[in-house]
Amino acid sequence: MLKNKKYDVIIIGGSYAGLSAAMSLGRSLRKVLVIDSNAPCNEQTPHSHNFLTQDGETPSEIHRKAKEQVSQYSTVELINGLAVHGKKIENGFTITTADDITFEAKKLIFATGVKDLFPAIKNFTECWGISVIHCPYCHGYEVKNQKTAILSNGDRALHIASLVNNLTKDLTILTNGKPDFTEEQLEKLNRNNITIIEDKVIEIEHENGYVKNVVLDNNSKIDFKAVYAAIPFIQHSDIPAALGCEINEQGYIKIDAFNLTTIDGVWACGDNTNPMRSVANAVASGSITGAMINKVLVDEQF
CATH class of the missing domain: 3.50.50.60 (FAD/NAD(P)-binding domain)
Known part of the structure; x- marks a missing residue:
């Protein structure tokens, strides 16, 4: 059962980037909600490579261990659900799921990845x-x-x-x-x-x-x-664009050097922001994003 519906940060997307951001924030005692629909783009990939300490491991096992470790942080909550609507409010944002549950947070992270568009080629x-x-x-x-x-x-x-x-x-x-x-x-x-x-x-x-x-x-x-x-893709979630986040000509969410989007208070990390689609890159970008948001929250409160 969820402890509350108001958080410092809501993370939409609970794969490698989202969980990495959640760990950074959880270690700083930030109240975090991770909403994940369990639809990773590498679901049927047999092995993950080029990631130190995890080379050759299955993506599902890396995700299982990541989720288990992040769950150890008491201020981080994880739910299975699909975020379908986002709204800017006076002191932050609301996110509503397909189950018609609305949550509130000061900051948002979109770690939603992309959806590949497969060609009409049999098999x-x-x-x-x-x-x-x-x-x-x-x-x-x-x-x-x-x-x-x-x-x-x-x-x-x-x-x-x-x-x-x-x-x-x-x-x-x-x-x-x-x-x-x-x-x-x-x-x-x-x-x-x-x-x-x-x-x-x-x-x-x-x-x-x-x-x-x-x-x-x-x-x-x-x-x-x-x-x-090399196949085309679309953003896995349309909420960032609906909130006003700029999408660049390549189809990625536009971010600055610290993964902040063009909308203040909204960050993005992982595959939805750049073509370097790898587990290692997703983990790194999530970690940076969590640290940057914590710094912004510190500056607002201290």
Whole structure:
């Protein structure tokens, strides 16, 4: 049972960034409520990497341990719920959940992440986070020296190719339509022996999420072992925008160096603020955010 409905800080999103912020604030005895809908973007990813002390651990186990440790701080409360509405009031903000419960806080943190928009490719979703991957730093080492595809086009495809080329020399770009490269970019790709295929991808054949073949619309199959995919996304929560937080041209919540949004009293951290989507980055940004809010509360009270 919740102890109260008024808090110093409400954190919307209880994954790595949100829990990290909650720990920072809990250790300063701030009254904190974490509202989490339990819909992490890496839910089916088998292992998390590039995070010291947790390399190779499952995302769910990292989250379980984080939640257990944060729960030890008596001023931090965690609930399962979906925040659906936010409102600015005289001395802070209110947040209302889908259960029609309203909470009040002096400050808000949005650690809500982003929602990936999957292409209309059969079995893409089943492979996402397993062998259809987004980040060479998070997953690249595990598929090094394997026959690899990049499902992207233009500048984004070139950027991924430049990173992945260091991990495997058997690399193909699937533009899924007419290639969109400059002459200079094509020269770079040719120089590094990177093939371009423009036929549309219609299916990914797999076994338990692990790619076996990529099927093209000419009915040919290519036996890739991994596919990097640059796909669009939207903000997982529309509350920040509804409160007036500016969204930048890339689709991320605009923040300053200390993770403050363009609305005073509202911070954001984790995947909803930058393209560096990793557990380590989320934890770091959450920790900074919690410390910054505590400093603001100190300055207001001391």
